[in-house]
Amino acid sequence: MPKNGAPTRTRILDAAEALVIDHGYAATSVDDVIAASASSKGAFFHHFASKQALADALVERYVAADLEMLDSGLAAARAAGPDPAVRAVAFLDHFVGLADGLMGEQSGCLYAAVLTERQLLTSQTSAPIATAIRAWRDGFAALLREALPAGSPIDVDDLADHVFVTFEGAFLLARSTEDPSHLRRQLGVLRALVETALAAGPQEERR
Structure with a gap:
């Protein structure tokens, strides 16, 4: 469980923003975002279709x-x-x-x-x-x-x-x-x- 207590959606967005800025949107996969945000596929698709x-x-x-x-x-x-x-x-x-x-x-x-x-x-x-x-x-x-x-x-x-x-x-x-x-x-x-x-x-x- 993340120590900062940030809501899951915010944590996913924070991780995705850093990845997209550093590597580009096409090169950033959903799995990359899930791993970087210490989240799960279920949590990701709960917040983002x-x-x-x-x-x-x-x-x-x-x-x-x-x-x-x-x-x-x-x-x-x-x-x-x-x-x-x-x-x-x-x-x-x-x-x-x-x-x-x-x-x-x-x-x-x-x-x-x-x-x-x-x-x-x-x-x-x-x-x-x-x-x-x-x-x-x-x-x-x-x-x-x-x-x-x-x-x-x-x-x-x-x-x-x-x-x-x-x-x-x-x-x-x-x-x-x-x-x-x-x-x-x-x-x-x-x-x-x-x-x-x-x-x-x-x-x-x-x-």
């Missing part, structure tokens, strides 16, 4: 946690004061501060593992991920629209998407180089780029 149902549950849980993280960043931005530029930078500072802890908790991102699996892309499993990506874009874009100087040539949505791109790219860099500091460092680079964009005036018209 199929491996596909497990994937759906994994993504649903991961997206919920991801959106909570987004909300924490938006709360940090609001707490930074009335200056829109300060709020936009505070949003990124929040995640710079969390980066090393996040990298210590997981070796990669479930989104990348799911989005590279053709089987999951052709199902509805990936749809909540698209919803989460849009939420991150919309949340940071709202801060940027208030903060960018009038006449800025920057596409706000494109710049906002760099938060997601930075997280995913940094996980890949960290895995390939075995250096978990990449997330903190790349978020720092993004912070500097955003600060530069916020300080720049409108682009001069070309003659």
